[in-house]
Amino acid sequence: MRDKIEVNGRSYSWPNVPLVVVCIDGSEPDYIEQAVENGLMPFTENILSKGADLRVDSVIPSFTNPNNLSIVTGRPPAVHGISGNFFYDNSSDQEVMMNDPSFLRAPTIFSAFEQAGARIAVITAKDKLRKLLGHGLTFGKGSSICFSAEKANEISLQDNGYENILAITGLDLPSVYSADLSEFVFAAGVKLMELEKPDLMYLSTTDYIQHKFAPGSDGANKFYEMMDRYWAQLDELGANLILTADHGMNAKYDESGKPNVIYLQDVFDNLLGDKAARVILPITDPYVVHHGALGSFATVYLPANTAVEEVIAQLLKLDGVLSVLNRQDACKEYELPEDRMGDLVIISDRHKVLGTKESEHDLSGLDAPLRSHGGSTEQVVPLISSMPLDPAAAVKGLRNFDAFHVGLNLVHQN
Numbered sequence: 001m002r003d004k005i006e007v008n009g010r011s012y013s014w015p016n017v018p019l020v021v022v023c024i025d026g027s028e029p030d031y032i033e034q035a036v037e038n039g040l041m042p043f044t045e046n047i048l049s050k051g052a053d054l055r056v057d058s059v060i061p062s063f064t065n066p067n068n069l070s071i072v073t074g075r076p077p078a079v080h081g082i083s084g085n086f087f088y089d090n091s092s093d094q095e096v097m098m099n100d101p102s103f104l105r106a107p108t109i110f111s112a113f114e115q116a117g118a119r120i121a122v123i124t125a126k127d128k129l130r131k132l133l134g135h136g137l138t139f140g141k142g143s144s145i146c147f148s149a150e151k152a153n154e155i156s157l158q159d160n161g162y163e164n165i166l167a168i169t170g171l172d173l174p175s176v177y178s179a180d181l182s183e184f185v186f187a188a189g190v191k192l193m194e195l196e197k198p199d200l201m202y203l204s205t206t207d208y209i210q211h212k213f214a215p216g217s218d219g220a221n222k223f224y225e226m227m228d229r230y231w232a233q234l235d236e237l238g239a240n241l242i243l244t245a246d247h248g249m250n251a252k253y254d255e256s257g258k259p260n261v262i263y264l265q266d267v268f269d270n271l272l273g274d275k276a277a278r279v280i281l282p283i284t285d286p287y288v289v290h291h292g293a294l295g296s297f298a299t300v301y302l303p304a305n306t307a308v309e310e311v312i313a314q315l316l317k318l319d320g321v322l323s324v325l326n327r328q329d330a331c332k333e334y335e336l337p338e339d340r341m342g343d344l345v346i347i348s349d350r351h352k353v354l355g356t357k358e359s360e361h362d363l364s365g366l367d368a369p370l371r372s373h374g375g376s377t378e379q380v381v382p383l384i385s386s387m388p389l390d391p392a393a394a395v396k397g398l399r400n401f402d403a404f405h406v407g408l409n410l411v412h413q414n
Contacts, residue, residue, distance in 0.1 A: 007112035008075045012408045014118075018193065018239045019200050019407045023071055024227070025064060025125070025182075026207025026373065027245035029055060029382045034216035035224035043232035044224075044384075047241070052385040058247050058400045060334040060347075061282050061297035062378040065098055067246030068129055068204055070401035072108045076335035081105035082132065083340040084282025088301060090339075095280065099128045101135040105337075109404050110144070110200060111136030118199040120144040121192045125181045125206035127151045133202065145192060149184040150176050160196070168195070179223050181206050186230035193237045200404075201239070210249040212368045235386055242407040244400045245381035252294065252353045253369040260370075262320055262348060264298055265356040271314060276303045279356050280342060283374050293361055294353040296322075296375030299342035308343065315344075320352030322375065350377040387411045 002014035036045045059070045059077055061084055069082040077083045082098050089096050110120045114137055122133050127148040134146035147155040152165045153173045162168050169187045174180035182205035189203045205227075213219035231241055254260050268277035283295030302308065308326055315324045323346070330345035331338045348354050353372050355361050363370075381400050385407065389395065393410040 002116070005109075005112050005116055007109055008073055008079060008106050010074050010405065012074075012109065012113075012404060014116075015199055015240070015408055018198060018237075019242065019404070020189070020193070020234050020239045021071065021200075021202050021242045021403045021407060022231070022244070023068055023202070023204040023403075024243060024245045024382075025205045026210030026247060026249045027381060028210070028215060028248035028250070028378070029380065030215035031210065031220055031224055032382060032384075035221050035228075038216070038221060040221050040225040041228040043228050043235065047235075047384065047386040051387050052383075052389045052395070052406075054383040054395060054398060055380055056244070056383045056398045056400050056402070057379045058245065058381050060336075060376060060379060061295070061374050062247035062376075063283055063295065063297070063374055064126075064207070064246050065129065065132070067400060068124075069104065069132055070399075071244065071246070071403050072110060072133055072202060073106045074109055074401055074404055075106060076399075076401065078331065078335040078337055079106050081337050081340065083336050084297075084299075085128070086280070086282050086284040087340050088278065088280045088299075088342065097128070099132060101131050104132055104135055107136055108133065110134075110202070113200055114138065114144055119196060120146070121189070121196060121198040121201045122146040123149065123185045123188050123192075123202070124204040125149050125185050126176065129204060133204070145196065145198075149174055149181050149188070152184065152188070162195070176206075177208055179209050179226070181208065182223070183226055183230075186227060190230055190233045190237070193234055193239060207249065207373075211371050214251065214371070231386075240407055240411060241384075241386035242403045243382060243384040243386075244403045246400070247373045248378035248381055249371050249373050250350050250378055251369065252296075252351055252372045257369045259294060259363060259366070260320070260352050261294060261355045261358070261361075262318060262352060263355045263358050264300065264346065265360075266358075267315070267318070268300065271311060272303060272306065277301060277306075278342070281354065281356065283372070294355050294370065295372050296348040296353055296378065298346045298354040300344040300346065301342040302344065306343070312344070315346060320348050321346060322349040322377070323347040347375040349375070385411060
């Protein structure tokens with residue numbers, strides 16, 4: 001029996017069997033519920049009855065980077081520092097991507113387990129997460145493996161005895177805007193489980209399908225049916241599975257199918273003067289075709305001496321604005337790092353998104369009515385265990401970033 005692993009103020013037991021944590025990007029609980037109801041996910045239906053099927057909150061903003069890093073550190077953004085996909089760096093007066101490990105303020109669970117001798121495998125769909133998820137890991141023969149499906153053709157596994165990841169999966173390099181990108185993550189995960197038998201595996205998909213298809217639609221059901229098959233294979237290989245999501249997804253369009261947008265930079269230009277305030281949309285990343293950088297969370301930097309409470313009162317009058325908090329209150333409420341937030345945090349309601357100016361959003365790539373995320377209405381996600389939990393396990397108040405805690409500490413050990 002190995003000692004418990006301590007990381008970020010939390011303690012984790014050593015896995016008795018390989019643990020696979022899956023982050024299903026954009027997986028509103030209804031996706032799984034409807035696919036199971038339609039008889040398309042037999043493996044998942046089985047584990048829902050014998051394992052654990054919980055509903056938990058993700059972190060806010062309900063975007064990819066802050067939630068994935070919360071899951072792999074076991075802590076909220078106030079601890080690990082990744083507050084969005086994108087932020088305004090006061091020190092350099094630049095708007096920058098948060099995809100570099102230099103922005104990360106806490107070690108990952110992976111790095112702590114690797115130092116104790118564990119074998120780690122991390123596969124993410126998009127390359128924007130690879131460096132963050134792999135931070136602190138060592139690579140080479142017999143060491144950890146971390147790569148993205150997007151850049152799978154650039155990954156050498158010769159140190160592990162394989163030509164490359166494309167060769168062992170037998171798949172072509174997938175398009176970044178496709179369901180194939182996520183399928184590649186699972187196909188590679190199954191192969192590595194067969195060949196490497198890692199102690200911990202993390203598989204993170206893309207929400208391309210969820211941005212395009214509503215729960216219960218043919219496009220969504222086909223995608224979830226595909227995932228179910230791979231989860232069954234991982235189970236057959238002896239793995240314990242924990243399934244969760246980084247955020248949910250909602251329709252964000254009006255009756256005509258047009259995106260339902262509040263253009264905040266225009267609002268602030270009218271309130272405070274042209275370009276006096278700076279609106280930051282943390283959903284922004286290199287992959288905006290399917291959402292046009294429109295989400296339900298924004299942070300705003302105000303000029304000095306602004307009457308903040310008066311501005312908040314004006315914003316709350318806008319149709320579709322759900323919440324407006326000052327920096328201190330927002331960071332306390334959502335466990336965010338104060339130095340990476342603006343003076344205000346604005347969240348829109350279930351069917352609205354927030355933009356800057358209409359001219360700054362290219363929506364030409366939208367080939368379906370807009371579906372997006374980022375706010376509190378996309379916060380509830382599934383947390384599913386393929387194995388039953390200990391009867392004495394405390395499940396009240398669990399979050400999506402408790403996935404490794406559930407898989408390592410709460411699963412009933414036979």
